[in-house]
Amino acid sequence: MDRVQIPAQGEDKEALLEQMQSFRSGDADWKAGKTWSLVYYAGQEHYDFLKKAHNLFFSENALNPMAFKSLKQFESEVVQMTCSMLHGPDTAVGTMTSGGTESILMAVKAYRDRARKKKPWILRPEMVIPSTLHVAFYKAAHYFGIKTKVVPFGDDYRADVKAMKKAIGPNTIMIAASAPQYPHGVIDPIEELGAIAKSKNIPFHVDACFGGFMLPWLEKLGVPLPAWDYRVPGVTSISADVHKYGYAAKGASVITYRDMEYMKHQFFVETKWCGGVYASPSMPGTRPGGSIAAAWAAMRAMGEDGYMGLAAEALEATRMMREGVAKIEGLKVLGQLNSTVCTWASDDESIDLYAVADQMAEKGWNTDRQQNPACVHCTVNAHNKSAVPDYLADLQEAVDHVRAHPELKNEGEAAMYGLMAKVPVKGLVQHSVRKVMEGMYSPSGEVPDLSKVGEDDDDVVMSFINKYGDKAMGALEKLESTKNKLVGALNFRKW
Ligand SMILES: *Cc1c(COP(=O)(O)O)cnc(C)c1O
Numbered sequence: 001m002d003r004v005q006i007p008a009q010g011e012d013k014e015a016l017l018e019q020m021q022s023f024r025s026g027d028a029d030w031k032a033g034k035t036w037s038l039v040y041y042a043g044q045e046h047y048d049f050l051k052k053a054h055n056l057f058f059s060e061n062a063l064n065p066m067a068f069k070s071l072k073q074f075e076s077e078v079v080q081m082t083c084s085m086l087h088g089p090d091t092a093v094g095t096m097t098s099g100g101t102e103s104i105l106m107a108v109k110a111y112r113d114r115a116r117k118k119k120p121w122i123l124r125p126e127m128v129i130p131s132t133l134h135v136a137f138y139k140a141a142h143y144f145g146i147k148t149k150v151v152p153f154g155d156d157y158r159a160d161v162k163a164m165k166k167a168i169g170p171n172t173i174m175i176a177a178s179a180p181q182y183p184h185g186v187i188d189p190i191e192e193l194g195a196i197a198k199s200k201n202i203p204f205h206v207d208a209c210f211g212g213f214m215l216p217w218l219e220k221l222g223v224p225l226p227a228w229d230y231r232v233p234g235v236t237s238i239s240a241d242v243h244k245y246g247y248a249a250k251g252a253s254v255i256t257y258r259d260m261e262y263m264k265h266q267f268f269v270e271t272k273w274c275g276g277v278y279a280s281p282s283m284p285g286t287r288p289g290g291s292i293a294a295a296w297a298a299m300r301a302m303g304e305d306g307y308m309g310l311a312a313e314a315l316e317a318t319r320m321m322r323e324g325v326a327k328i329e330g331l332k333v334l335g336q337l338n339s340t341v342c343t344w345a346s347d348d349e350s351i352d353l354y355a356v357a358d359q360m361a362e363k364g365w366n367t368d369r370q371q372n373p374a375c376v377h378c379t380v381n382a383h384n385k386s387a388v389p390d391y392l393a394d395l396q397e398a399v400d401h402v403r404a405h406p407e408l409k410n411e412g413e414a415a416m417y418g419l420m421a422k423v424p425v426k427g428l429v430q431h432s433v434r435k436v437m438e439g440m441y442s443p444s445g446e447v448p449d450l451s452k453v454g455e456d457d458d459d460v461v462m463s464f465i466n467k468y469g470d471k472a473m474g475a476l477e478k479l480e481s482t483k484n485k486l487v488g489a490l491n492f493r494k495w
Contacts (some may be wrong), residue, residue: 001443001444003443028366029364030366031383032387033381033383033384033385033386033387034364034365034366034387035366036365036366036367036368036377036378036379036380036381036384037366037368037377037378037379038366040243040244040245040247040381041247041381041383042247042302042306042310042382042383043383046247046298046301046302049297049301050247050248050249050294050297050298051249053249053293053294053296053297053298054249054290054291054293054294055290056290056293057070057071057074057289057290057292057293057294058289058290059289060289060290060293061286061287061288061289062075062096062287062288062289062292063280063284063285063286063287068289070289070293071287071289071292071293074292074293074295074296075095075096075292075296077296078096078242078252078254078292078295078296078299079093079094079095079096079254079256081299082094082212082240082242082254082256083230083256085212085213085216085240086208086212086216086229086230086238086240086256087229087230087231088229088230088238088256088258089230089258089259091258091259091260092230092256092257092258092259093256093257093259093260093263094254094255094256094257094263095254095255095263095266095281095282096242096252096253096254096287096292096295097253097254097255097282097283098251098252098253098282098283098284098287098291099241099243099250099251099252099253100134100136100207100209100210100239100241100244100253101136101139102253102255102282102283102284103209103239103240103241103253103254103255104134104136104137104139104140104205104207104209104239104255105136105139105140105143105144105283106255106266106282106283107140107174107176107205107237107239107255107257107266108127108137108140108141108144108146108174108205109140109144109265109266110237110257110262110263110265110266111127111173111174111203111205111262111265112125112144112145112146112173113265113266114173114203114262114265115173115174117265119173122170122171122173124147124171125145125146125147125171125173126146126147126148126149126169126171126172126173127141127146127147127148127149127172127173127174127175127176128149128151128164128167128168128172128174128175128176129148129149129150129151129175129176129177130150130151130152130153130158130159130160130164130177130178130181130188131150131151131152131153131372132153132157132159132178132181132182132183132184132188133176133177133178133181133207134178134181134182134207134209136209137176137207146173147171149167149169149172151163151164151167156186156335156336157181157183157184157186157334157335158186158187158188158189159177159188159189159193161189161192161193161196164193164196165196168196168200168202172200172202173202173203174202174203174204174205175193175196175197175202175203175204175205176204176205176206176207177189177190177193177204177205177206177207178206178207178208178210178211179206179207179208179211179212179215179228179229179238180210180211180215180338180339180341181207182210182341182377183343183370183375183377184334184335184341184343184375184377185335185337185338185339185340185341185342185343185377186335186336186338186339187211187215187225187226187228187338187339188228189226190206190226190227190228190232190235191226191227191232193234194232194233194234194235195233195234196234197234197235197236198233198234203236203237203262204234204235204236204237205236205237205238205239206228206229206235206237206238206239207238207239208228208229208238208239208240209239209240209241209244209253210241210244210245210339210379211245211339212238212239212240212241212244212245212246212254213240213241213242213244213245213246213247213307214244214245214311214314214339214340215228215229215339216229216307217304217307217308217311217312218311218315218339218340220308221308221311221312221315223315223337223338225338226338230258235258236257236258236262237255237256237257237258237262238256239253239254239255239256240253240254240256241253241254242254242295242298242299243291243295245307245310245311245314245340246295246298246299246302247298247302247310248291248294248295248297248298248299249290249291249294249295249298250291251288251290251291252291252292252294252295255282266281266282267279267280267281268280268281310381310382311340311382313382313385314340314380314381314382314384314385315340316385317340317380317381317382317384317385317388318337318339318340318341318342318380319337320385320388320392321342321378321380321388321391321392322337322342324388324391324392324395325342325344325392325395328392328395328396328399329348329399330346330347330348330350330351330399330403331344331345331346331347331351331356331395331399332344332345332346332347334373334375340379340380340381341377341378341379341380342378342380343370343375343376343377343378344375344376344378345373345374345375345376346374350403350406351399351402351403352402352406352408352409352414352418353374353375353376354369354374354409354412354413354414354417354418355402355405355408355409355411355412355414356376356395356398356399356402357369357376357413357414358408358411358412358413358414359397359398359401359402359408360376360394360395360398361413363394363397363398365391365394369413369417371417371420374417415486416429416486419486428486429486432486435448436448
């Protein structure tokens, strides 16, 4: 097997660095503003400064805060600055984490363990969440053995308060909502949900991973926003990512709680281990010092004025995007302006949204396809502003092209998303995506030949039949052609 090995002799460092640069050629072009989300860039000067700050604490490890008091101080001050920004009470506490997902995992874990203590009779803990909540909550539920009760969103893509209230039952250990939610950028009705959480005495997490470091400035800029932070009674925890609109280096988020009564359930302590007494606030063991130090440096270097300046630019770019998209015949913008997001969808049956998305991807735009309903999400940053006119021109062209070529909906990713809307195919997509992952992370790293996936997998076919009975028979007849299309679509994605 020609598996890669550590070279017998160390290689030339300059040559390696050059080679690494060359690996970049296939990457998304984020500096030119062609990515929406993924990279939060605040200009070259800030970027260079961040790298220096990160490098200063490149080797230090926050696993043991007693050994590195510097990191403890950075973390403590990042948490304090975040709690202040979120209008937390004096009792507010928090820890830094590696990112939004870890912050959310920690909140869910804390509430699960809190319920185990306070309501030990709950054997099947549940959380009630709107369908627009970030997928990290599903991951948390999957890891920690919690059932998700997912409530469809209401008008304007905001959480449906009545339906959420109804879904809360004796096994509910927490509820959650977003400020704003990622898919459409709207803020959920936090005040109404907070009142319910308070009256039922259930913890309420607000996921502000995305908007935590943006909404405070939009509010100051006069954008009308519903209340969403600790000023709302009933909110017991908030997550906010410094590595998004906080413009920190990657690997930095903050999970905050109204008081220690909630956060204490996040901690892990083991006293019996041969290696000694072990205490850890969050998921990892080793915690990289660089991202903690860079988060502190980013917040101090930006200051309110820096954040406000970038927020104003991003807001203007968002308005340009939303107005521009709304003017394109056949498209519409979803949800009201609550944040720096522009999510657009097709407004015309003859224009397949995913076919338009494929066209945009071909034009080099990093395109974030969403479903239920079909739409494309654009996170707008200050540095996207100069790219907005090009984006809108390309979008107009893409729509015109799809209007002239309706058959495009059967090609590329459009075909895959189109098929996913048909229920029985969802199982097949799950199955295929899992096979792709097993391939990607296999010893050879080779993605399997998708035309063979599921070929002799009677289990899949049987589970179809068991689950869908007669309906499955009809579906199976179509399966062959469906599968071929799916294979084409997945191959197109070039995993
Ligand atoms: C990005 C995001 C997360 C997850 O954060 P990661 O840093 O990607 O782990 C959670 N919630 C929302 C709303 C987000 O936008």
